[in-house]
Amino acid sequence: MLSYPAPIKKTKIIATLGPSSSSYETIKEMVRAGADGFRINFSYGSPHEWSRLARLVLEVEEELEIILSLVGDLQGPNPRIGFLSEPMCLKRGELVELALADSQESVGEKKVVPVPLKSFFEVTERGDVIIMADGQTILEVLEREDHTITARVVEPGCIRSRNSVGIRGKVIPMPRVTEKDLSDIEFAVQHEFSHLMVSYVESAEHVSEIREILSKRGKQDISVIAKIESRKGVERVDSIITEARGVVVARGDLGKHFSLEEIPSIQKSIASKLRAKGKIAVLATQLLTSMLNSPTPTRSEVADIYNAVLEGFDALMLTNETAIGRYPIDAVKWLSRVIVEAERHYTRREELLPEPKGIPERFVLGLVKLALSLNAKLLVFSFTGRTAELVAQYRPTRVYFVGTPSASVARRVKMLWGSVPLIVEAQDYRSGIDLTRKKLLETGMVTSGEVLIEAYSVTGDREYLIRIYRCA
Structure with a gap:
């Protein structure tokens, strides 16, 4: 495991x-x-x-x-080019044509980039700068005729089907x-x-x-x-x-x-x-x-x-x-x-963190500071993930553990800074804390003798609990 x-x-x-x-x-x-x-x-x-x-x-x-x-x-x-049968590599200085189409059509040796968006052509003018593939390929517009644009390659690169395309400084109308x-x-x-x-x-x-x-x-x-x-x-x-x-x-x-x-x-x-x-x-x-x-x-x-x-x-x-x-x-x-x-080398700077406005924020900020002062690991149990979100925003100095019975909550929590979510089958907060601690000990993420700050807050702000626990 x-x-x-x-x-x-x-x-x-x-x-x-x-x-x-x-x-x-x-x-x-x-x-x-x-x-x-x-x-x-x-x-x-x-x-x-x-x-x-x-x-x-x-x-x-x-x-x-x-x-x-x-x-x-x-x-x-997000405007994108159409379908290309294979990647198209553009060299500096060569001419390329952009045409209103869903996919690339065979036109001999001429390089044609399909753009399936009429409004793109309506707002393009001579001298515009077209940027493709997240800014890696840049073109300068030389001519525009209805639904066809002729451009010169300024920054070379290879483009692929469905790469992004835009015009520097312009907004292309879309729903x-x-x-x-x-x-x-x-x-x-x-x-x-x-x-x-x-x-x-x-x-x-x-x-x-x-x-x-x-x-x-x-x-x-x-x-x-x-x-x-x-x-x-x-x-x-x-x-x-x-x-x-x-x-x-x-x-x-x-x-x-x-x-x-x-x-x-x-x-x-x-x-x-x-x-x-x-x-x-x-x-x-x-x-x-x-x-x-x-x-x-x-x-x-x-x-x-x-x-x-x-x-x-x-x-x-x-x-x-x-x-x-x-x-x-x-x-x-x-x-x-x-x-x-x-x-x-990351320094926790409290002046850059959110100002605690209510009891939930002050509760969690207190948890983070308590864990810091005791050099302890922090464990919270949450049915919704809200407590975990608050912990993340106050930047604990060590990773913190989040027990939850919900896989969807755990996956959402996983993106939070410093979080380590675990799924435990618990019906209430107190058993959730106990089962999460047990799982941490079984997996070696917490070892005997370590101090845990354990906490939960009941949805609706009715009850807040903090417990200092030394693992046996």
């Missing part, structure tokens, strides 16, 4: 599944390397393939007796929640997903709409994570944070709307706002891009990850590195290595 992934870390790793990581063994080895959850990007593949991947994650979870977050990523109002999103939400509801990421969120109303859809399906417990990928999203991030359970800082798409030198300050600012509100902060895109083709990262990538940990991100998300890269397991291993090293 694997107690929890080695090495032990508080910052979580989300790995995106794709062609390079679609086998049972690869998923299992990524968990052993330190992956805490897996993302399925609904912009690629089919429900049949997503179902297979979700099933594999749950099977690995069962074999290793460990909890894994399962994250669905809605395409949202907020698409028919595809509705279908994909239904899929997530039926396949035990713990989190839903919502792409191109530019308003709090967008998040509210997704939450309402989930609520009507009886799945209001699925955590909604808003992806900030545009100028409007950044400008309205404060109101978006209020509605969402967390936010993804999607640096690749932000590069379509901001100059590169602006991205680090945007990243740091959003992370700070999320910490102050006690919300989940996720950093994504190009963490280990060099590892698409190399078994080791660059020094600048290591420094980037190190700084993200010190900025207080709850989770770091690998995208292409594990979905289509040649070294998905190595990418997770390296990310784990850097996180562990960075956390050795």
